[in-house]
Amino acid sequence: MAELNEAVGALGLAAQQTALLRGALTSGFLAHCADEVSVEDLARVTRLSPGRVRDLCAALRAAEVLASDNPGRYRLSDTYAPLLQHGTDVQIANQLAGAAVQAQLLEKLFTTDGPDRYGDLPDPDRAALAAGVTLAPSTALARGLMSQLLEATPQWQELLTGDDVRYLELGCGLSGGLLTMLQLHPRVTAVGVDLAGDLLDRARVQAATLGVADRVRYVHADAAAFSDPEPFDVVFWSQFFFPAASRVKTLSNAYDRLRPGGLLVTPVLLTGPDTPQAALNVALFRSWDIPVLTAEELGTELGTAGFTAPAVHPGPSGTLVVARRP
C-alpha cells in the first residue's frame, strides 16, 4: 500500500507541478526571474499580492524551477535558466499546453466513443495541440533547430538554396516549421495546405508578423485534392496526422505535385518505440486511425507510392524520411 501511495502521489504531483510551470510560463511570471528578484518586486510587476507571490515562489522552488540563495529572493534554478534564452519559454509553454490537451484526450480513450477526432476538436484545443508539435517560428530557438535539421538533411538544404524554389506543405497546420524555413531561405516561396481553416487563419497572421506573408499562400483544402499548375521542388508531408484512408491518395498527389527529381520530406512520430511517451502517442494517434510507422515502414510506404531512395535522417528535433520523385 505504501508503494502504491508513493507511485500515485508522484503522478499527481507531476501533474500539478506541470500545471504550475505552465501557468508560470504563460503568465510571464518566470520571465521576471532571470536575475534574483524579491517577492515584493515580483508582486509589483505581476500585480499579484505579495502573499500569493510568496506561495507561488515556494511551490516553484519545491518543483526546482526556482532557487533561492537569500531569504525572500528567488531566481530561476540552473536547470531552468535556459528557459529564458532564444525564446525557449515560448516553445516550452506551447509544448506544455499541447500536452494538457493530449492528457484530456488520453483519458477519453477509455470511453467506447473514444476522444474527438482531431478535426472535430474545439478550435482552441486543436490549436494548442498543433502548437505543441510545431516550432514557435518567432524564436531564435526555432531558427537554430531548423538550421540543424537542414544541416542533418543535406539534400533538402541543397534544394532550398537554389533560385525560385517552390515548396509545398501538405498538412501544414500552424506551419511553424514552414515559417521558420522561410525566414532562413529568402528565395523560397511556399504553399501550405490544411483541412483546418482555423489553423490557417492563425498561420496567416503569424506569416504577416514575421514579414514573410508575400512568400506563402495558405489553401484550405484536402491534401489529396490540392492542385497547382506549377510543379514544386519540395513537398513536406506531415504524415503523422494523416489517417490510413487518406494516405495513398495524398502520396499520389504529392508525387504529381513534385517535379521529377523533387524531394518528399516527412517526419517520423516515433523516435524510440519503447519510451512511455511513444506508448501514449501510439494509443492516441491510432485511435484516430493513423498508423504509427517507424522510419523504415515509412520508407516502404513512400516506395510503394513510387518515390525512390528513401533515406532516414535522425535530427536534433526528430527523425525525417526523405525520398525523391524519379
Ligand SMILES: C[S@@+](CC[C@H](N)C(=O)[O-])C[C@H]1O[C@@H](n2cnc3c(N)ncnc32)[C@H](O)[C@@H]1O
Ligand atoms: C499539426 S500539423 C503538422 C505540423 C506542421 N508540420 C507544422 O510545422 O506546424 C498536421 C496537419 O495535418 C492536417 N491534415 C490531416 N489530414 C489532412 C488532409 N487530408 N488534408 C489536409 N490536411 C490534413 C491536419 O489538419 C493537421 O493540422
